[in-house]
Amino acid sequence: MCRLALKTADIPFSPYEVLTGMEAMQEGYDGSGLGLLLRGVSFADFNYKKEEHLILSGIAHSEAAFQRLHKHMEERGFEQEYDHQFKVNSALIEAKDRYQYIVRVYKKPQGLSVAELEDRLMQARLFLRKDGEQHGGDLTVFSFWSDVIMIKEVGWPLEIGDALGLNDDRIKARVVMAQGRQNTNYGINLYACHPFFIQGIATMTNGENTAFVPIKEWLEGKRIPGYMGYQSDSEVFAHILHYVTKKLNLPLACYKHVITPLKTEELNKHPQGEFLKGLRTACRRLIIDGPNAVIGTLPDESCLLVMDQKKMRPATVGGRPGAWAIASEMCGVEALIPDRDPSLDFQPMREHTVIIPPDRKELLIWSQFDPFTLSQAA
Amino acid sequence: MVSVRSVYTQPSSLTFSDLPWIIQHREDRCTLCGQCTAVCPKQAIYLTYRRQRMPKLDILQKKRGNEYRHFVGIRQHTAIDKMCIGCGMCSSVCPNEAIGPVPNSNEHRSRFHMDEKGDAWKRGGRRNVPGKTILDRIAFDRISMLTDPALDAGRHEFSLNTILGRVLPPEEFLRRQLAGEWIPPTREIFPFVIGSMSFGALSPNMWLGLLQGVAYCNEVLGIPVVMATGEGGCPPWVLRSPFLKYIILQIASGYFGWDEIIRAIPEMQCDPAAIEIKYGQGAKPGDGGLLMWFKVSKLIARLRGVPEGVDLPSPPVHQTLYSIEESVMKMIQTMSMAFGFRVPVYPKISGSTSAKSVLNNLVRNPYAGALLIDGIDGGTGAAYNVSMDATGHPIASNLRECYLELVAQGRQNEIPLFAAGGVGKNGNVTQNGMALIMLGASGVHVGKYIMQACAGCLGNEMGRCNVCNTGICPKGITSQNPKLYRRLDPDDVAQRVADVFSSIRIEMKKIMAPLGRSQSLPIGMSDALGIDDADAAERLGIKYIC
Known part of the structure; x- marks a missing residue:
């Protein structure tokens, strides 16, 4: 089984903390991979500013790939400002073809609208990914965005942290998502490690999504750039969240209504039942299935947690004003934020969406049975 | 060899073994209730008197001769319009399990004569293709x-x-x-x-x-x-x-x-x-x-x-x-x-x-x-x-x-x-x-x-x-x-x-x-x-x- 841990705090902390939280839940994974996503990033060796800088994350598996990456980024007009060098202990890394772990900071191009910039960043990421695939997979690119670092590697989570020297406090972040992944359906592939990322939106999941193939086919049919890859059945969770919030411009609360809609009998009693029934019909191809806890983060550093419709996966959220943790097991939350009141920990049920807003003052627990403000329709 | 004229035959003459379904009737069980013939939707079967010759040889008397047994039997029509369709209603109404259609494994010559009166064969039902789909x-x-x-x-x-x-x-x-x-x-x-x-x-x-x-x-x-x-x-x-x-x-x-x-x-x-x-x-x-x-x-x-x-x-x-x-x-x-x-x-x-x-x-x-x-x-x-x-x-x-x-x-x-x-x-x-x-x-x-x-x-x-x-x-x-x-x-x-x-x-x-x-x-x-x-x-x- 997979184990998930997320910590969000006002004061930036080392990602290694989250890996120790993962270690507390170690009985639950097989060490086949680790994915880490960091937001609200700060570097010890560089004065990073979200408004001015972009970060590219990935792995170059050969010198040639590394050179090509450099060339492509220059050609696309991205000016490099900082190249973070991990102090790598390669003895602790299973794979032997890692030439360079890439966390590079670029200057944000000026004079573009938000949408234009977002598109350009995604196009650049997709181009580099494709370039890597065309060269026998020698270049893997996880994210290219403002304020986001992603690290993915095969192996035991804490060992990977040690191998990359993540405990040296040279990188810190306000939000860290981590997933220890058991390889379930598909072959071991770096792109198949959670979290999944698209235009600032990231999710990670445990359990499998049994409705994967029809959802994937539908998303691919939309021909929206970036709706591709799908090395993992969980990748669609990130893309659905992207589709709901960025393409349909619906509030975050609607995500739950799209992926696990209420039953007709329940909607008949819901104040917005008529609209929600229509939404369920229009988005019925995005209904997920299987036991899942979906943990997501957004560019404004909000975090969310939703459960599958039958609440067949565990997940707990706990914390105190200023620091919150979401983990698949209670011991994970305990390890991440020991100085909280555990009696206030919350385990969402099938109807809940837990949102930790960017101010991190309190949890929002929203139920599907409650009405929500819908600016657009209803 | 009998003369051709004395045997009734025409192009569409069929016998029961030419039909897709053959009625099997057990005289020893039949009570002659007549329910099978009444229920048959095609009137494919009918009750009929039959005579069976019983050869008799009396050696001491040095006489040869015949005796005849008469019995009531069920017979199957062989005309296309009265051909048995195998529905099995006869067996479902029979109180003694004395009658029922069985599929004929022989090739069905009747198939060649389903277009009598010049109209092609019309039927209801399905595309008769047995076996797993x-x-x-x-x-x-x-x-x-x-x-x-x-x-x-x-x-x-x-x-x-x-x-x-x-x-x-x-x-x-x-x-x-x-x-x-x-x-x-x-x-x-x-x-x-x-x-x-x-x-x-x-x-x-x-x-x-x-x-x-x-x-x-x-x-x-x-x-x-x-x-x-x-x-x-x-x-x-x-x-x-x-x-x-x-x-x-x-x-x-x-x-x-x-x-x-x-x-x-x-x-x-x-x-x-x-x-x-x-x-x-x-x-x-x-x-x-x-x-x-x-x-x-x-x-x-x-x-x-x-x-x-x-x-x-x-x-x-x-x-x-x-x-x-x-x-x-x-x-x-x-x-x-x-x-x-x-x-x-x-x-x-x-x-x-x-x-x-x-x-x-x-x-x-x-x-x-x-x-x-x-x-x-x-x-x-x-x-x-x-x-x-x-x-x-x-x-x-x-x-x-x-x-x-x-x-x-x-x-x-x-x-x-x-x-x-x-x-x-x-x-x-x-x-x-x-x-x-x-x-x-x-x-x-x-x-x-x-x-x-x-x-x-x-x-x-x-x-x-x-x-x-x-x-x-x-x-x-x-x-x-x-x-x-x-x-x-x-x-x-x-x-x-x-x-x-x-x-x-x-x-x-x-x-x-x-x-x-x-x-x-x-x-x-x-x-x-x-x-x-x-x-x-x-x-x-x-x-x-x-």
Whole structure:
């Protein structure tokens, strides 16, 4: 089984903390991979500013790939400002073809609208990914965005942290998502490690999504750039969240209504039942299935947690004003934020969406049975 | 050698071993009650006196001679019009198990003489091809075992319903919602639909039984089953009843029964489930409906607005059309408007290599609510044998290519595809239906299986019975003769409808639970399918398993 841990705090902390939280839940994974996503990033060796800088994350598996990456980024007009060098202990890394772990900071191009910039960043990421695939997979690119670092590697989570020297406090972040992944359906592939990322939106999941193939086919049919890859059945969770919030411009609360809609009998009693029934019909191809806890983060550093419709996966959220943790097991939350009141920990049920807003003052627990403000329709 | 003239023979002279079914009669058990001959719908058997010679040799008297024994026996007619159809009613009424038809394994010379009086062989029923179908061979092989707690088919909640009606792309739905524009009507229905069988093809008791059963499924069991009428309208009392919401009204090229329907619109208590426009059917593609004169009773004649006792062949095409596009557009829009744009309207076509172009046309028609494709294994009340056996396209690959066409356009399920034609032909109704759903159907229409399971239809793929066209249905299912249809108690049919749909619901869960699916019908979940035939696997885009 997979184990998930997320910590969000006002004061930036080392990602290694989250890996120790993962270690507390170690009985639950097989060490086949680790994915880490960091937001609200700060570097010890560089004065990073979200408004001015972009970060590219990935792995170059050969010198040639590394050179090509450099060339492509220059050609696309991205000016490099900082190249973070991990102090790598390669003895602790299973794979032997890692030439360079890439966390590079670029200057944000000026004079573009938000949408234009977002598109350009995604196009650049997709181009580099494709370039890597065309060269026998020698270049893997996880994210290219403002304020986001992603690290993915095969192996035991804490060992990977040690191998990359993540405990040296040279990188810190306000939000860290981590997933220890058991390889379930598909072959071991770096792109198949959670979290999944698209235009600032990231999710990670445990359990499998049994409705994967029809959802994937539908998303691919939309021909929206970036709706591709799908090395993992969980990748669609990130893309659905992207589709709901960025393409349909619906509030975050609607995500739950799209992926696990209420039953007709329940909607008949819901104040917005008529609209929600229509939404369920229009988005019925995005209904997920299987036991899942979906943990997501957004560019404004909000975090969310939703459960599958039958609440067949565990997940707990706990914390105190200023620091919150979401983990698949209670011991994970305990390890991440020991100085909280555990009696206030919350385990969402099938109807809940837990949102930790960017101010991190309190949890929002929203139920599907409650009405929500819908600016657009209803 | 006797002279030729003394033996009665002509080109169509047959003997019992030339017929597909041979009556076996055991004299030692027969009580001569005569029930078998009375019940035989074809009058294929008759009681007759027979004489048997018993040679006698008395050695002491040095005399030879004969004695004769007389007995009453059952004999089988060999004329084509009285040929045994293997229905087995004789054995079902026999108190002593003394009689019954057995299939003749010899080749059937009778087949060469089915066109007497110059008309090609017409019959009811099915495409007599025994053996496993492609659908029967599909296995659900993607079992969630590794990471997931298994679902419990008996205790968990399953969402099994499907959507009938046009589904808008999410962006367009939100735009129209915001602008207050028309949103196409949809229905949440059970994915197994009772396929179109007309009031005329079916007896009044059968129809009533089905409707009672459907109402019970909806109102008591909570299974939203709907049934389609077929061509020929709907009984006037049903049109004005609250049960109309369970009925898909069909309009076909003969427009039979639509005077009554249009007249009833102002008095309808509720909208029908949908309107089905029939452009073709799987059993006889390119041919219109056919109700033979035997079945045009007084009631049927009134309902259809025709004289009694005449053949009612519907034209193969609708009379409004210059092209299929024009026809589809005009008819769908007209029917939508007639019901205030509150009722999904969709066409039914026969399985064909041209199905994809019809589909692409519908995708661009904002009023089209679905597409029903009926494959070559579909049944019918009456058709030419050659149409039934040799014309059409099997449903599996036809449905699959249409679904994949929608996938390529990113519009799957916007036009829900419904599949029909041979679902449950060998009794595996849920397995067949779910295989089609995972190949991309939003639901399936089932006809023959419903007749067999709910009313005891005797037809099978060995050519048994298959006389729905002549109104002599021995079970009273497809007859308009009160003497016959009184055999069928509507309450019993209703009970069986409830049994059948309850068990389909259980079997659906038993299929979905191991696949880890419960939240929505697994439409297009082709990764769950495997088949033991590499060519079929390639054609259907599923796994080859062996």
